[in-house]
Amino acid sequence: xxxxxxxxxxxxxxxxxxxxxxxxxxxxxxxxxxxxxxxxxxxxxxxxxxxxxxxxxxxxxxxxxxxxxxxxxxxxxxxxxxxxxxxxxxxxxxxxxxxxxxxxxxxxxxxxxxxxxxxxxxxxxxxxxxxxxxxxxxxxxxxxxxxxxxxxxxxxxxxxxxxxxxxxxxxxxxxxxxxxxxxxxxxxxxxxxxxxxxxxxxxxxxxxxxxxxxxxxxxxxxxxxxxxxxxxxxxxxxxxxxxxxxxxxxxxxxxxxxxxxxxxxxxxxxxxxxxxxxxxxxxxxxxxxxxxxxxxxxxxxxxxxxxxxxxxxxxxxxxxxxxxxxxxxxxxxxxxxxxxxxxxxxxxxxxxxxxxxxxxxxxxxxxxxxxxxxxxxxxxxxx
Amino acid sequence: xxxxxxxxxxxxxxxxxxxxxxxxxxxxxxxxxxxxxxxxxxxxxxxxxxxxxxxxxxxxxxxxxxxxxxxxxxxxxxxxxxxxxxxxxxxxxxxxxxxxxxxxxxxxxxxxxxxxxxxxxxxxxxxxxxxxxxxxxxxxxxxxxxxxxxxxxxxxxxxxxxxxxxxxxxxxxxxxxxxxxxxxxxxxxxxxxxxxxxxxxxxxxxxxxxxxxxxxxxxxxxxxxxxxxxxxxxxxxxxxxxxxxxxxxxxxxxxxxxxxxxxxxxxxxxxxxxxxxxxxxxxxxxxxxxxxxxxxxxxxxxxxxxxxxxxxxxxxxxxxxxxxxxxxxxxxxxxxxxxxxxxxxxxxxxxxxxxxxxxxxxxxxx
Numbered sequence: 002x003x004x005x006x007x008x009x010x011x012x013x014x015x016x017x018x019x020x021x022x023x024x025x026x027x028x029x030x031x032x033x034x035x036x037x038x039x040x041x042x043x044x045x046x047x048x049x050x051x052x053x054x055x056x057x058x059x060x061x062x063x064x065x066x067x068x069x070x071x072x073x074x075x076x077x078x079x080x081x082x083x084x085x086x087x088x089x090x091x092x093x094x095x096x097x098x099x100x101x102x103x104x105x106x107x108x109x110x111x112x113x114x115x116x117x118x119x120x121x122x123x124x125x126x127x128x129x130x131x132x133x134x135x136x137x138x139x140x141x142x143x144x145x146x147x148x149x150x151x152x153x154x155x156x157x158x159x160x161x162x163x164x165x166x167x168x169x170x171x172x173x174x175x176x177x178x179x180x181x182x183x184x185x186x187x188x189x190x191x192x193x194x195x196x197x198x199x200x201x202x203x204x205x206x207x208x209x210x211x212x213x214x215x216x217x218x219x220x221x222x223x224x225x226x227x228x229x230x231x232x233x234x235x236x237x238x239x240x241x242x243x244x245x246x247x248x249x250x251x252x253x254x255x256x257x258x259x260x261x262x263x264x265x266x267x268x269x270x271x272x273x274x275x276x277x278x279x280x281x282x283x284x285x286x287x288x289x290x291x292x293x294x295x296x297x298x299x300x301x302x303x304x305x306x307x308x309x310x311x312x313x314x315x316x317x318x319x320x321x322x323x324x325x326x327x328x329x330x331x332x333x334x335x336x337x338x339x340x341x342x343x344x345x346x347x348x349x350x351x352x353x354x355x356x357x358x359x360x361x362x363x364x365x366x367x368x369x370x371x372x373x374x375x376x377x378x379x380x381x382x383x384x
Numbered sequence: 385x386x387x388x389x390x391x392x393x394x395x396x397x398x399x400x401x402x403x404x405x406x407x408x409x410x411x412x413x414x415x416x417x418x419x420x421x422x423x424x425x426x427x428x429x430x431x432x433x434x435x436x437x438x439x440x441x442x443x444x445x446x447x448x449x450x451x452x453x454x455x456x457x458x459x460x461x462x463x464x465x466x467x468x469x470x471x472x473x474x475x476x477x478x479x480x481x482x483x484x485x486x487x488x489x490x491x492x493x494x495x496x497x498x499x500x501x502x503x504x505x506x507x508x509x510x511x512x513x514x515x516x517x518x519x520x521x522x523x524x525x526x527x528x529x530x531x532x533x534x535x536x537x538x539x540x541x542x543x544x545x546x547x548x549x550x551x552x553x554x555x556x557x558x559x560x561x562x563x564x565x566x567x568x569x570x571x572x573x574x575x576x577x578x579x580x581x582x583x584x585x586x587x588x589x590x591x592x593x594x595x596x597x598x599x600x601x602x603x604x605x606x607x608x609x610x611x612x613x614x615x616x617x618x619x620x621x622x623x624x625x626x627x628x629x630x631x632x633x634x635x636x637x638x639x640x641x642x643x644x645x646x647x648x649x650x651x652x653x654x655x656x657x658x659x660x661x662x663x664x665x666x667x668x669x670x671x672x673x674x675x676x677x678x679x680x681x682x683x684x685x686x687x688x689x690x691x692x693x694x695x696x697x698x699x700x701x702x703x704x705x706x707x708x709x710x711x712x713x714x715x716x717x718x719x720x721x722x723x724x725x726x727x728x729x730x731x732x733x734x735x736x737x738x739x740x741x742x743x744x745x746x747x748x749x750x
Contacts, residue, residue, distance in 0.1 A: 040420075069655055075520035103420065151713040155659055161507040161704045162594060162661055163651055167518055170654035193425040218600050225528040225601075226542065232596025242707050242714065245448070249717055252441060256721075260728055263434045267736055277428050 004038075006030065036107045039117055046125035048099040050134050051189050055091055055182040057135060061142030062174065069150070077146070078175045079168075079230055081215055090179055090208045094186050097200040103192045104273055105280050113276050141181060141254045148253065149173050152246040159240055168230050169237040172212070176238075177247050179208055181254040188258060191277075431736045438729030445722030452707060453715025460502055461702040461710045463511070466494055466684055467691065478686035495576075495681045501673035502703055505666060508587060510567060511659035513696040517562075517652040525561035526650065531641050533603035538619060548622065557619035557629055558641065558650075564622040566649045570685035571662060571699055576678060585675070587663035590638060593647040602647055604640040612640045626687070659700055659709075675701070 007016030007023040017023035022033060066077040076083060082090075110116060119125060149170065158164040183205060190197060213234050214220060221231035237243050266274045317323060416422050427433070468475030478490035516522065524544050529537035538557055541549040545559035556564075573585040606615035612630035621628035632643040641647075648660050667674050682699055690697055702709050 070518040070520070071516045071656075073516075073518075073520040075518055075523060101420070101422065101424075103424075106421070148717065150655065151717070152711065154655060154711070154713070155511070155657060155709070156711045157507070157509075157659070157661065157702075157704070157709045159704065159706050159708055161505070161664065162592065163648065163653075164708060165654055165658055166651045167523065167654045168651070191426055191428070193427070194422040196422070197424075218596070221600065222532075225532050225534075229528050231601050232594055236594050236596065240708070245452070245707075245714060245718070249445075249714070249721060252445075252725075253721055256725065256728075259429065259434060259437075260732070263429050263431075263732060264735065266429055267431075267732075268739060274428075277426070278430075280426075281428060281430075 006033065031111070032107070035114055035117055036110045039110060039120055040103055042120045043104060043125065044099045044102050046130075047102060047189050048095060049126050050130060051095060051098070051186060053131065054134050054138050054141075054185065055095075056087070057138035058141045058145065058182060059086060059178060061138055062146045062178065065142060065146040077171060078178075079171050081228075081230075082171075082175045082212075085211065086175075086179075089211065090204050091182060091186075092204075093200040094183070094197070094204050097194075097197040098186065098190050101192055101194050101197055102190060105276055109276065109280055113272075115272055116276060118272065137258070140257065141185075144250055144253050145174065145177050145181060148250045149177060149246055152242065152249075156242070158236070159242070162236075164237055164240060164242070168233040169243075172230070172233050172237055173243055173246060176208075177250040179205070180247055180251040184251055184255050185258065188255065188262075431733075435729055435733055435736065438725050438732065442722045442724075442726030442729060445718045445725065449715050449718025449720075449722055451715070452718060453712055455705050455707055456710055456712045456715055459703050459705055459710040460500055461700065462496070462498060463698050463700045464494055464496055464682060465696055465698045466492070466682065466686075467696045467698075468492070468686075469691070469696075475684060475686055478684075479689070479691050481689070490686045491684065492686055493681050493683050495679060497679055498675060498677055498701075501677050502675040502701065503667070503673050504703060505664060506674050507661060507702050507704060508571065508573070508663040508665065509659040509700040509702065510569065510571065510662045511657070511698040511700055512567070512690065513657045513698075514693060515653075515658070515690070515695050516656050517658065518654055518656070522561050523652055526563065527559050528601070531558060531602050531650070533605045533607070533641065535605050538605045538616075551620050551623055554618065554620040556622050557616055558622065558646075562650055562652060563646070564624050566622075566625065566646060567660070568626065568687045569697070570687070572683040573665075574681045574683065575675075576680065578678065582681070585665060588666055589633070589635075589663060590644055591664060592661040593644040594651070597647045597651065598642055598644065602641045602650075604642060610636055612636075616640070659698075662699075 004022060005020040007018075007020030008027060009017040009023050009025050024030075024033070062077055063074075066075070067073075078086075105113070105116065124130075153165045153170055153173065156165050163169075183201060186201065190201075215228055216230045216232065216234040218231060220228040265271075270278075412418055466473070466475050468477070468479035470476065474494050475492035478492050481490065525546075525548065527537055527542040527545050530541055539555050541555050541557075541559035543549070545556070545561075548556055548561050548564045549559045550556060573587065575583045575585055577583055604612060604615060606612075609615060616628070616630045629643075629646075630640050632646060633639045638644055645662075648662075651660075653660070665674055684699075688697065707714070
């Protein structure tokens with residue numbers, strides 16, 4: 002078992018104290034598993050896959066650079082970028098994804114319990130998924146190093162001055178990396194709330210803000226050895242060459258992922274894909290609300306005792322005849338599911354029988370009908 | 385009364401008692417944020433989004449690639465390797481001497497012919513190969529405070545500069561391995577007139593370094609005082625230099641730490657094959673090409689030994705465009721990626737047509 006669940010109730014709180022999750026009514030278990038458990042698994046797996054991807058990509062680039070720097074362990078990025086990468090530039094977007102992500106909402110999760118199966122089969126994060134993630138990182142890191150390498154090889158700026166220096170190359174590579182991992186995150190996220198969008202765009206803006214601040218004159222004059230990259234952002238990010246390289250690298254990193262996913266959605270869609278597609282279709286043309294058919298209950302909650310000074314309805318109750326529902330024609334489109342007392346017309350022995358002398362069959366038309374809420378699984382033939 | 389209404393028990397068992405002494409409800413707030421119902425955009429990869437995206441990217445990248453490739457092809461570039469590896473090369477004799485401080489500078493002259501005239505500004509570069517300016521110990525070996533003109537750092541260079549920080553008990557200015565290995569060949573260009581005279585081509589020594597480098601990052605100690613010899617009192621020149629730092633150029637604005645050749649060298653290159661701007665040949669007024677067709681010669685004062693580490697030296701003459709120097713890679717890459725994208729778009733469109741309806745029709749196996 003993966004979690005322990007306790008129900009708090011009449012038997013005391015011991016189960017609650019020793020369990021991972023606890024609630025008050027047994028029926029909440031359905032929601033715990035099908036909605037929250039499923040979402041939790043989805044978020045955890047997406048988070049892990051993405052986190053490994055972004056850090057492997059970040060690190061493998063150094064592996065490729067090693068061949069060109071004499072294997073001297075020179076970092077290909079600015080040291081400040083290495084410090085702030087996991088702290089500021091990619092922390093909040095990942096957090097947003099792992100807090101808010103959902104593939105389908107809770108109503109659909111209830112209606113389609115088959116969505117729970119991938120969790121049971123451990124499909125989203127397994128050795129195979131990890132290996133695919135590592136392979137993707139390897140490819141991304143190759144693109145992220147070799148495209149800037151080839152674009153900057155023996156090149157100069159538009160005014161003839163240097164652009165292939167170490168600092169400009171570092172800035173180029175780190176910007177390409179950040180764009181590539183951000184776009185990859187955008188592909189992973191399937192639930193874009195305002196908070197998520199703000200985190201993603203805010204982190205990118207933060208990157209440029211921090212970079213320009215650290216490469217500014219003021220910071221350099223405060224501490225020359227800590228901020229040696231002065232002027233790099235201004236002098237290289239105004240070159241169209243650089244931006245074209247960034248665009249090319251980002252697109253090339255993302256292209257195989259999109260192709261692979263689209264192919265799989267077309268050729269062998271998973272349960273998730275099909276249901277997300279249905280959700281989208283349902284949103285486009287909302288289905289009419291389902292007709293509530295009458296629920297035939299086998300037990301009634303109406304038995305009870307009443308005391309009166311007249312003879313009362315005792316033999317009526319024990320005869321059981323009032324449980325037989327008379328067939329009455331109803332108006333179409335009946336929307337309530339509860340039993341209405343207006344439908345009762347006594348027949349047989351109790352017909353005409355009244356302890357108080359009032360006429361029977363008085364249709365009481367203004368009785369409030371209570372309807373029980375019941376959940377039903379709607380079986381969809383097209384799925 | 386047959387009516388019996390029945391009250392449902394409260395759905396979740398929370399207790400609220402109205403009146404004095406109200407118990408607080410333990411039910412979580414029913415807000416969109418806490419119940420995870422925030423309004424959101426839920427994109428999925430449908431054919432309606434992916435296929436147009438592929439086609440648009442393809443159609444966008446191919447013209448960009450063609451533009452880049454054509455621009456790169458229109459840049460004129462000429463390169464001479466003057467290391468002197470071959471015995472037949474004019475600089476072969478000069479390359480044999482490996483020492484840094486031979487008293488007699490060695491000169492060699494290489495003739496070359498320019499097929500096409502070069503218009504507009506022509507940039508003269510020196511290029512080095514197999515020179516790892518990106519080695520970690522090399523990159524660290526500098527003192528940016530000293531180069532900025534800080535008087536304390538001038539006398540006490542940082543430990544990163546070791547072992548090029550002190551020489552004969554005096555601090556080295558500028559310290560470090562990067563400064564010590566500064567490129568010190570002198571290149572001059574001569575044009576052989578059709579009627580036989582050799583004309584020296586005017587080479588501009590300023591305007592080759594980044595503005596931020598020259599005016600913010602590098603500064604002479606003692607501010608802008610003209611007497612640099614006094615400002616550098618008590619320091620010694622780097623071991624492999626022939627002249628001290630305050631003697632690099634007669635021009636005051638180009639002397640000391642703010643010498644532009646020095647600044648260009650201190651901007652370490654990212655890759656082992658690189659080029660650095662050496663001089664600029666300004667364009668001539670009128671319709672005269674800056675460098676007409678004809679015979680030229682390159683006069684080298686060969687000071688910089690590279691053969692010990694299998695390095696190569698070259699001189700490059702190049703025109704410039706908005707995308708920089710001659711580099712066809714970006715153009716070719718854009719054309720390739722654009723075509724691949726377009727081709728993938730077509731393939732995916734076919735696949736979508738043939739078997740793209742599985743989302744709608746397939747049954748889910750329970």
